[in-house]
Amino acid sequence: MALQQVDIDFFNRGKVENPRYWGRFGGKPDFKNALVVDLGCGLGSLCIDIASSGARRVTGLDVNPYLIDFANENLKINYPQLVHTVEFRCEDLRETPEADIDYFVSKDTFEHVLELEQVLAEMKKRLKVGGHLYAGFGPLWNSPFGDHGRTKILLPWGHILFPERFLINWHNRLDTTKAASIHDLELNALPLAEYLRIFRSSGMTIVSLQVNASTRPVSRLFSLLRRTPSLAEYFSHNVYCILRKGGKQ
Numbered sequence: 001m002a003l004q005q006v007d008i009d010f011f012n013r014g015k016v017e018n019p020r021y022w023g024r025f026g027g028k029p030d031f032k033n034a035l036v037v038d039l040g041c042g043l044g045s046l047c048i049d050i051a052s053s054g055a056r057r058v059t060g061l062d063v064n065p066y067l068i069d070f071a072n073e074n075l076k077i078n079y080p081q082l083v084h085t086v087e088f089r090c091e092d093l094r095e096t097p098e099a100d101i102d103y104f105v106s107k108d109t110f111e112h113v114l115e116l117e118q119v120l121a122e123m124k125k126r127l128k129v130g131g132h133l134y135a136g137f138g139p140l141w142n143s144p145f146g147d148h149g150r151t152k153i154l155l156p157w158g159h160i161l162f163p164e165r166f167l168i169n170w171h172n173r174l175d176t177t178k179a180a181s182i183h184d185l186e187l188n189a190l191p192l193a194e195y196l197r198i199f200r201s202s203g204m205t206i207v208s209l210q211v212n213a214s215t216r217p218v219s220r221l222f223s224l225l226r227r228t229p230s231l232a233e234y235f236s237h238n239v240y241c242i243l244r245k246g247g248k249q
């Protein structure tokens with residue numbers, strides 16, 4: 001597979017995005033000698049970042065075979081020193097052989113995972129006791145552009161103003177791909193309240209949970225507005241959460 005420039009450019013955005021991602025958790029964990037799995041690794045930038053920080057083994061999982069092909073080829077060509085540390089696989093987490101994992105990480109993926117509750121249960125099963133999950137994701141469905149532009153409505157909150165049938169017809173008229181539901185647009189459309197319920201009932205300890213983790217002025221404004229309970233869903237754009245297997249709830 002020849003690497004496409006558009007993908008290389010997207011991969012390189014990690015140089016800016018990855019430090020920002022770790023900063024929103026309060027810093028990058030110490031990955032020295034750690035066994036790490038990245039769920040929804042995409043083109044693999046975060047995996048390379050983690051392996052370069054001294055992890056023993058990093059596995060990037062994604063359900064999109066094109067992204068995994070790019071990630072493996074890019075690894076071979078541009079990061080040959082990491083080929084024995086990093087592996088990218090197009091695989092369902094339920095089939096993953098890895099166990100006693102030190103860290104699960106997941107960047108901008110949980111809003112796409114359709115069976116998040118089951119996925120968290122699978123993660124818990126595979127984490128070692130004391131192991132952590134770092135999940136940072138958004139934009140959330142009820143935020144202004146929570147449809148990631150996929151419905152093609154292009155109006156802030158437009159995707160929650162209109163019924164699903166209308167959104168899908170609109171999308172199908174303007175896009176070459178055809179969908180039958182919001183799930184077909186690879187969005188779980190979960191409200192913030194549901195993520196919080198899923199995390200609280202995961203059987204893991206919530207070490208930290210931040211909503212609207214960003215220093216951008218608009219995010220600070222959102223954080224002020226979300227203090228009003230009736231506005232909280234609509235002015236919450238991302239979640240950065242650390243969970244640990246074991247310890248007090």
Ligand SMILES: C[S@@+](CC[C@H](N)C(=O)[O-])C[C@H]1O[C@@H](n2cnc3c(N)ncnc32)[C@H](O)[C@@H]1O
Pocket residue numbers: 039040041042043046061062063064067092093106107108109112113114119
């Ligand atoms: C917005 S992309 C983020 C990719 C990468 N983490 C990044 O930050 O650039 C979300 C990714 O999650 C993947 N994905 C969605 N559901 C998944 C699942 N159940 N298991 C693994 N990957 C999944 C998609 O294929 C997609 O590559």
